[in-house]
Amino acid sequence: MSSQTEILRRTSLHSTHLHHGARIVPFAGWEMPVQYTGIIEEHQAVRSRAGLFDVSHMGEIVVEGPRALPLLRRLVTNDVAQLEVGRGLYTPMCYPNGGIVDDLTIFRVAPARYLLVVNAATTAKDLAWVEDHRGGATVRDISREMALVALQGPAAPRILSALTTAPLNELRAFDAIPKVNIAGRRVFLSRSGYTGEDGFEIGPAWDDAPAIWGALLEAGAADGLVPVGLGARDTLRLEAGFMLYGNDIDETTSPLEAPLGWTVKWEKGDFIGRETLARQREQGPTRKLVGLTVEGRAVARQGYPLRREGRPVGAVTSGTFSPTLQVNIALGYVPRDLAAVGAELEVEVRGHAVPVRVTRLPFYRARK
């Protein structure tokens, strides 16, 4: 939460959001739209049609030069060496103790140039961490030059195809086109997102975002495209089982405790955190982050204690009512022996024990 005295930053779409009737809240040092018409309505628009998000608060860092690849191979757990130009990946970036600095996406935008898209709240920390290990690579923070909007939902490809001649149907998930024309503006384009639906992330120059936004809304009007705030972004990502840095993962959790073991590429050689993580893998992590389905209508929120027959075993890290599944869902850390799908636990909601059951992630998967 922000204090009154903190100066909040605004994206180039701020007045556009006000015009749409958005409710603006402080988020990670920014004034951001939490909702326009209502979280559930916006959520359902993305699942059934399409939604447009302003995520310009996210940070963008360019790492380039001949030393860029060795630097990134060492900094993150996933293997950047596998990326061809125009490909991206999702990865945690770890401390030597295996704790997570941030989770991010990395796109190879030129033979020796990579674009890192990082969380808003951690941009400064990430930048300092990358620069500290720079070792001859060039590191540039372009967060103030590049805006970011996400077009998400089953209608996203059709909507975007009206505004570009780019071969969208050739783009697979995590494919990117570093420079492409959309609605007459030069942008970065990737097939990616944080909703569990098909969609694109579009990075125009900072001041071009309103033009891109307007063109997309106009092109998408017939398909029911609507602006979507951070409220629905959170319910969408939680249904899709995506981690939220600061809630589900942070400096005290490891990728192996979170369900991110698939992002740790052991065969690539050394990387920061490897030694600790290898030991954790050998012994098995003592706790695991699991999906939980919550009985009843009360929401199991972040910090609520998890118990097994009354004994404290962990805590909820994220929780919401799922608009798609119409049940309450949550994520939380529990001891390894209670992490199996079907395990029965309780969450303490305002003094009451409410039954929860460990559930396979993701809670929701889009139909192909």
Add this chain to the structure above:
Amino acid sequence: MYPEHLHYTREHEWARIENGRVRVGITQFAAERLSDVVFIELPAPGSTVKQLQPFGVIESVKAVSDLYAPVSGTVAEVNPVLAERPELINKDPYGDGWMLVVELSNPAELQELMSADEYRRLIGDGEA
């Protein structure tokens, strides 16, 4: 948006006097701020509530908030529909979205509540 014949609390509940009893709900301002109510926890009929003390909990997708009793007394009725259809609080906060009917124990407490005008001033012009 803020009917003249209701009494209001600073915590955004309304109270309507009905034959010596008081019907209770939350204001349109509160319903809009919360948006998308997904759960409400209300006291059982027969329990007592105390003026400006929490009597229940309301949850939206984003947040959980306490509900404060506008008056002290005994709970005579609880809206039975809200358990299954909490969204009525958003759709019709002064009508189908009512929460409790309270048997007043101290009618003088009504003096402590705000008029519609005072409530509009509290929330700043009445525009949420």
